[in-house]
Amino acid sequence: MSAATAQRSTIVERLTKSWLYIGLIGIGVVSFVRIITDTDDLTGAGTIRAAIIATCPILAAALGGLWAERAGVVNIGLEGQMILGTWGAAFFTYHYGPWVGILGAALLGLVGGLLHAIATVTFGVDHIVSGVAINLIGAGAATYLAEAVFPEYEGGGPRQLNGLEAPAQVTIPGVSDLANTISDQHWFFVSDVASVIQALTTNISTLSLLIFALVIISALVLWRTSFGLRLRSCGENPQAAETLGVNVYLYKYVAVLISGALAGIGGGFLALVASSGFSTGQTGGRGYIGLAAMIFGNWRPGGLLAGALTFGYTDSLRLRDTQSVHSLLLLVAIGLLMFAAWRACRKQVKGALVVAAAGALVMAWFLLTDSVPREFTVMTPYVTTMFVLALGSQRLRMPAADGKSYRRGSAG
Template sequence: MSESTSTVSAVATAPRKGGGRRRLTLPVVLLIIAGGLALFSLVRVISGANDLTSVGQVSGALQLAVPIGLAGLGGLWAERAGVVNIGLEGMMILGTWFGAWAGFQWGPWTGVVLGIVGGALGGLLHAIMTVTFNVNHIVSGVAITILATGLTRYLSNFTFAEAPGGSSKQSPRIEGIDRITIPGLSDWLADLQSQHWFFVSDLAGVLGGLVTNLSLLTVVALLLIPGTWWLLWRTAFGLRLRSCGENPVAAESLGVNVYKYKYIAVVVSGGLAGLAGAFLAIVSTGIYQEGQTGGRGYIGLAAMIFGNWMPGGMALGAGLFGFTDSLKLRGGAENVHAMLLLVAILLVAWAGWQLYKKKFTTGAVSLVVAAGLFLWYANTDLLPSQFVDAAPYITTLLVLAVSAQRLRMPKADGLPYKKGQGK
């Protein structure tokens, strides 16, 4: 590695004040996953909500998590280069429309490509406004979302409305992308999960959801997560891109074309959001419908923040939101009711940790909230339908509130930058 690249690496990975946190090793990560699964198993046994970790539940959660994860991945690309992309929702909308428009005419994979192109065009517009003209990133993102909503509504009036089976608010049915199921293994895991044994059946349910009725586009989306990590954290290109989000003036002084890397990052960000939209239209529903993104672009941003601007953490956040949404759709009030017990147990553990660190106020408040949730769970059998519908969004707020104290965004994220300003 050259001296210039080494210096850029130092700029991009400079530790925050007070020292950085230790990196989690693979054995520790696996231990945390096993502990979380054991906790879910305990809650399932106590509550009797046997669908909590079933094959269908995990498969549904994965399908719901993919659009959120792709949007979050798009946000990560942009913000690692120093550009806040609040317009992910609008780029997802463009992806749904262009994906459906091309998909019902020329096939689903063409729809996927055009969905990516539609989102990338939104990203390009965002880059022009924020990077070249220094428009406020939030204003630009909101404007793109409003523009995308109006544009797709206008285009639908003379495309889908005139197509057989379509209307001004939805497209004709789109041909589906092939799905894969591993024969033998899928059936065996489903049988093992149906035994409802502690931990073993829950593990079988999770693994079964990953090998049953899996769309090929889901596989592509999952591979993008380690691919992004490798590209941004293990290549010179990634080091230069991340240096633009940490200290663009220092990066420019070392010969990095900051504008170029910001443009690349934001266009890729839009393309990933467009892919998320195409997934919604082609895989999740098989049809375009006005308003079908449902705020998933914003939830993707929340997942990215929860994950501390890292691909792995972002994927965990997207999985959490997708799982909560799947609980609502599959088991409704019963499954969400069981989650009250889970949250109460987690709050007790969190309170113990806070008390151990001598943060007595935070620990006491957590214990009070946990006691309230225990009482709510013990004295009810089902939850109001309004609460069940709001569960994914409540989860988003709670997770962000808990994780906010341990976040570290790129230092130059959202800050205006002009070429040559460091001279």
């Protein structure tokens, strides 16, 4: 094994251990808050299962954003591509079944990605302008196609198509039953880990498993293959990549097409798993939240997975009860204070003080109140989006050429 390969393996192992430790610490903190606040719903299997369902469409959109931006193309159009995916999933599932429906969702999202690639890569249109246009086109096209096609279908109407077949679910009987027994004991940490295992082994959609697998596949392709290296070089320094013989236009097109397809799969998940069918406007801004999760994750697969899980978890809590959201305030306060301590250890004094002040305010909110207004619980995932981006903005590093115009021959 070469020295470079050994170094890459060491880096991968180190990152894997780091995320494992972070995950275990996170579960420990949540378990502590659960016991302190006597809110078992914080880590109940139902909450975790709802969090997975809420996470998957956001995660698919975030992965789509990762592919595009690693090649230097900002894809604000993820929302529109997700909307196209919801219609594609509904149409193809109605005629051919759920897995063809997922392919149809990916195809419709890919069409949105193609439009974005033509505008930004070929014609040099500003990426933000093109993305906004894709969002408008996606919403308009899905609404028009729904009104034109679905009223003729059984269970259909001008704004919805219900009764669609969902992808199969998977249960591992022995593991699921044992995890359920341990989870019901409400022990510190152990029961919380058991709740996670129970949610992952009881009636979990095969499409959820596919989306989580796509995170691993994307990480391997982008960081462990020569194809991924060339694609990422297009997002860092396309002129230098061109001098080395990389077809920058081709790699940008491939990345944006994959980006659109992944966003479309996220839309398909919304139509087939998260709900019982298609309805117009059902994405609810998840494309934008996916983009935020990608930025929160610093343009890396592990980070965006953590971001998507964070947003999915907060989104699932608002569907439970207001007491869970109130307990979430303590969880956020502890997290902020731990983050402030970490920044202080790295001698980032100014940033540590700002984060610590935010943590103190949230802690005061928790201590001085007994509940959170129902109106605020609806806003929880969106407030979380803005909050983590504001706090994490100082440590972010986007690809150097992300969003910048590139013309063939500019290297000379």
